[in-house]
Amino acid sequence: MRSEPIRVALLGCGTVGGEVARLLTEQAGELAARAGAPVELAGIAVRRPDKHPELPPELLTADAAKLVTAEDVDVVVELIGGIEPTRTWLLDALRAGKSVVTANKALLSEHSAELSEAADASGADLYFEAAVAGAIPLLRPLRESLAGDRITRVMGIVNGTTNYILSAMDSTGAGYAEALDEASRLGYAEADPTADVDGYDAASKAAILASLAFHTRVTAADVHREGIAAVTASDIAAAKMLNRTVKLLAICERVTSEDGGESVSARVHPVMIPRAHQLAGVSGAFNAVYVEADAAGELMFYGQGAGGAPTASAVLGDLVAVARNRVLGGLGPRESAHAGLPVRPMGQTPTRYHVSLDVADRPGVLAQVAQVFAANGVSIAAVRQRDRLSTASLVIVTHLAPDAALESTVDEIGKMDVVREVVSVMRVEGEDQ
Incomplete structure (x- = not known):
């Protein structure tokens, strides 16, 4: 083992940063053995050093810009979040030859190309396993273990807050607002839950997953995003009647068109999935990601x-x-964007819909509704009908069709005289097409 230490600048010392600082101290011996050299803190940048009496005062600074370019720093670990000034600090660090470890999914989903180019230019490393799915080893398998395979799909639950809320709605029958209040009370939801419940957090993660899986630069702006605020107790009940459950999924796919051309689809939205599907049983604040590849399966x-x-x-x-790369003089994996596939707009992406309607209870209604589906080129996979007094409940599940065609179909159906209400519309995943 080399005696010269690897010196680390830590940006941020909140929930995660505090754990990193603690473990670097408590597990110093084991980390040194694994890295091939001692790993030491060179400094910790925090907004208010006086608010951290638990940390050695000589390590604390409010000047992150100075810390990241200090001569005695080898690696910058960034756990602050946000775009600026974090982006500037990390670019300065990389350009100065410092390797960077970050958990900042928002920054990576918008500026990973710029950060990767800076790392390549200086021969530094850029690692970001913690940016998606916390402790789950996911990005490294996509980036390295499956580098020789052709990944066709990545689909998963990547936001614990929304999964907790939907799981609670499914198990208790509660409405969205009630389940959100409970998630906030238990600490699963932030004081401002917008990033989670509106899908921004999951969309940032989807951009990172799609970029790695399909060797294509995908940003958060490329990801179609819908949150869970519109999911109702009626949606959950409708899913249960069909032996399904509702999850907010990040879905990244390699799509092949009829002419053989390939593109990337990246989207985040609520879906109904069968209870037999592997993702259906993921409850509470846990995450799970399902990957399909040609050879690995x-x-x-x-x-x-x-x-x-x-x-x-x-x-x-x-x-x-x-640290190992520093000790051995090697480099970690670089950005792989060689495929450069176009990102397919949501309207052209093939999806399936579950549509629940309240319709007039009279002959010929189903035929009229089916005619609208046919006119838009949407094939019906299953129909379920239940009569009630003067109205009837009609549930339709479609085959795959372009999302724009499905959306247009639902709009037209909602204007029909025989349709009293479009009760629920939700995409369907995880079944044979």
């Missing part, structure tokens, strides 16, 4: 997707890898 990654200790585990795994 179907793979499942499951575990804690957030929290101080789980996320710190992923950060330290990256830190050990970076």
Whole structure:
């Protein structure tokens, strides 16, 4: 083992950063053995150093810009979040030859190309396992273990807050607002849950997953995004009647058109999936990601997707890898964007719909509704009808069709005289097409 230490600048010392600092101290011997050199803190940048009496004062600074370019720093670990000034600090660090470990999914989903180019130019490493799915080893398998395979699909639950809310709605029959209140009370939801419940967090993660899986630069702006605020107790009940459950999924696919051309689809939205599907049983705040590849087949990654200790585990795994590279004089994996596939708009992406309607209870209604589906080129896979007094409930599940055609169909049906209400519309995943 080399005696010269690997010196680490830590940006941020909140829930995750505090765990990283603690583990670097408590497990110093084991980390040194794994990395091939001692791994030491060179400094910790926090907004208010006086608010951290638990940390050695000589390590604390409010000047992150100075810390990341200090001559005695080898690696910068960034756990602050946000875009600016974090982006500037990390670019400065990479350009100065410092390797970077980050958990910042928002930054990576918008500026990973810029960060990767800076790392390549200086010969530094950029690692970010903790940016998606917390402690679950997911990005490294996509980036390295499956580098020789052709990944066709990545689909998963990547946000614990929304999964907790939907799981609670499914198990108790509660409405969205009630389940959100419970999630907030238990600490699963932030004071401002917008990033989670509106799908922004999951969309950032989907962009990272799609970029790695399909060797194509995909940003958060490329990801179709819908949250869960519109999911109702009626939607959950309708799913139960069909032996399904509702999940917010990030879905990244390699799509082949009729002419053989390939593109990438990346989307985040609520879906109905069969209760027999591997993702259906993932409850509470856990994450799970399902990967399909030509040679490897179907793979499942499951575990804690957030929290101080789980996320710190992923950060330290990256830190050990970076330290080893420093010790041995090697480099970690670089950005792979050679495929450069176009991103397919949501309207052109093939999906399936579950549509629940309240219709007039008289002969010929089903035929009229079916005619609208046919006119839009949408094939019906299953129909379920139930009569009630003067109205009837009509549930239709479609075959695959372009999302725009399905959306247009639902709009037209909602204007029909025989349709009293479009009760529920939700996409369907996880079944034979």
